[in-house]
Amino acid sequence: MAREVQALGYDTDVANARVTFKAGLEAICRANLWLRSADRVLVKLGEFTALSFDELFERTKALPWADWLPVNANFPVEGKSIKSKLFSVPDCQAIVKKAVVESLKSRYHCQWFEETGPRFTIEVALLKDIATLTIDTSGPGLHKRGYRKLSSAAPLKETLAAAMINLSRWHPERMLLDPLCGSGTIPIEAALIGLCIAPGIHREFAAGQWPIVPERLWQEARQEAGNLIRRDLKLQLRGTDIDAEVLSLARYHARQAGVAEQISWQQAPLAELHTKQKYGYIICNPPYGERMEDIQVAEHLYQEMGQVFRPLDTWSFYVLTAHHGFEKLFGRRADKKRKLYNGRIECNYYQFFGPHAPRPNLEA
Ligand SMILES: C[S@@+](CC[C@H](N)C(=O)[O-])C[C@H]1O[C@@H](n2cnc3c(N)ncnc32)[C@H](O)[C@@H]1O
Incomplete structure (x- = not known):
């Protein structure tokens, strides 16, 4: 996957089963269209040590969510935790949801978000106490090219x-x-x-609506x-x-x-x-x-x-x-x-x- 990202003209870092690269907004379109072996393309909003729920809440709230999410954004929060003090994934998801709401409130000056607009799936991934906060730009996984409509036994992704x-x-x-x-x-x-x-x-992506x-x-x-x-x-x-x-x-x-x-x-x-x-x-x-x-x-x-x-x-x-x-x-x-x-x-x-x-x- 790193070779594919480099072929698009971006420098890569590879760690923990992810390829990370810095690029402009156009990369959201190009990476989704071109990457053949990636599962999905995520925007990384922040990465920090989180040893307590307070820390997770405050550091998440401080990230620039409203730069990305419009006032009507639909933003479900997914999560995972590996070898971390904060091991309860549902609690981490709830804390992150609350922190994002607080962050949006201070920018949009409203108390309630209808979430009727485009989808911004947020993920909080904890690995050895480091929290990585991302937004999914792809929507359905990138293996869904749009040509496979019928299924067979044991197809390869x-x-x-x-x-x-x-x-x-x-x-x-x-x-x-x-x-x-x-x-x-x-x-x-x-x-x-x-x-x-x-x-x-042949397909559309979540960020097509952003x-x-x-x-x-x-x-x-x-x-x-x-x-x-x-x-x-x-x-x-x-x-x-x-x-x-x-x-x-x-x-x-x-x-x-x-x-x-x-x-x-x-x-x-x-x-x-x-x-x-x-x-x-x-x-x-x-x-x-x-x-x-x-x-x-x-x-x-x-x-x-x-x-x-x-x-x-x-x-x-x-x-x-x-x-x-x-x-x-x-x-x-x-x-x-x-x-x-x-x-x-x-x-x-x-x-x-x-x-x-x-x-x-x-x-x-
Ligand atoms: C794991 S599947 C391959 C899946 C395939 N890569 C895909 O994406 O759908 C293995 C295939 O080997 C075929 N197969 C098993 N024995 C075979 C044989 N002796 N000669 C030819 N094909 C055989 C099966 O019919 C099956 O479609």
Whole structure:
């Protein structure tokens, strides 16, 4: 995610599963439209030590809430607390709500707020006694791109699929294949990346209703995103799966995402995978075998993956699974492993690097 924020032109700090950056209001529009692996974009109003409810109240009240919230703002307060003295989340939420109301009262000189206007979801997050106060600019999580209308069993979140592709450093010149594609999230996200389509282009965001963000900034950001789309490119993306029903979902989602022409879908068991292409990428998320009766099926599939992928000696393979015996069953040690969470499930992202493709011969 930090790499994505840097690509938008901002310097980043990374800590505690968050990427923080300083930017003007236009970044609210650009970050929401462009970030592929972020869950949401928050405005950080303040960060301070809070060891007592008094401290939490006073320091929250002192923050410039009325700079952001109009008089009719709807401002629910969410909360979380980890390893902190103030561990009662409902109490922290109530204190913060009261402090924000007091802060708004002194600016707007009124006693009661109807909260009938745009939504400003506030979060108080306590970590080791440090309180971070934020306002959510995104609304529904950024994985909701707007193309997935139907659900299937165990779909991958769009944000995680995009992160897997970005971590693989796949280049749009190369073929990308997901032989266990399910509802198609990986090939669809690859098409969006390859064509440089901003993932949020088809949706709205909470901050779209905020008076502080001028409509002009949204228009400019959407125009920038529209201008950058590379419709001229022809990508080589393929999704296959044994299940015809999930493939019809994949086709539907690809049409919704506007990338149907870029991906070929095919019903086929993994065992029948073959390709003459070289230097391609397989990126996939096989079943993990969570239930006892499924484990053997998953383990057999991992062995089959080892056999089927072996002849593809110029290809790179990237596999996300929660099964710790994957490398043994696959028959090869990963060149790199990385812990990633699929929802609450702790997984490893196994990365097997293929050789570099030869550079094309250039003649003067
Ligand atoms: C965890 S799901 C993949 C989810 C997918 N990434 C998505 O976003 O929807 C695993 C998929 O593997 C497929 N599958 C299982 N065994 C298979 C096999 N032997 N050959 C091909 N596909 C298989 C299932 O039909 C299922 O769609």
